Amino acid sequence: MKIRPATGKKARIEMLPLIDIVFLVLVVFIYAMLSMAVHRGLPVTLPQSASAAPEQETTLTVNIQADGEIFVNRQPVARDQLADHLRAAAAREPATTVVLFADRDLSYQQLFAVLDKISEAGLERVSLQAEAIDH
Template sequence: MKVPLYHQKRVRVEMIPLIDIVFLLLVFFIYAMLSMAVHHGLPVLLPSSESAAIEKKWTLSVTLEGDGALYLDEDPATLDTLAAALAEKAKDSPDGGVLLFADRTIPYQDLFRVLDRIREAGITRVSLQAETEKTP
């Protein structure tokens, strides 16, 4: 009887390391997309809140800086032209809303003037933006 001395093994492609690499790439691209989220607001010193949540389905942003400067999606605007500009931009998405970035040092009355112009444009969904409060 002849005994085979050499037994040839079949080549195998291990799937577990490939699956690990695929999941790592998936996690990398998810984090990369989340970090590239577009915020149309300009940098202002926002008030803080313990329950602030980020809304991601809004379409327009209005920024009111501490010196009274007003911006609509990074474009300078005035209080008189804000309602017409918002109505023009909001006609494409009727379910959209406005993210309102207001500096914490502005007077309360100025904030309500801007809110009135947003309402005049026919937009009822307004989100006042705030920073999350750091608890010690």
């Protein structure tokens, strides 16, 4: 009896499952990067709003603590020097956007005093920040 040598097929690597896994890992990394938010403000207890959305691009952050203390980009600033400080920052960046983080326990009068100082500095683009309400 004559035995024939085995002529098997060559082994090959399937590319389709490999491509699927690469795209899955890519989607996971993209989703993880989009869920990370850059927040340069100091911690304050924000009021809640149903239409609150995170600010994507911030230029200048103003924080007002419950005790009335004011911070501009994490640096403490006296209320009477706030307009001058903001005016100097606006001179460096012409299209300055102010993102205002005010504590929910802050009085309405104190909030409007800071808004008046922002307006006095010539800044017109102001975004009041709030927490989204969990439904």
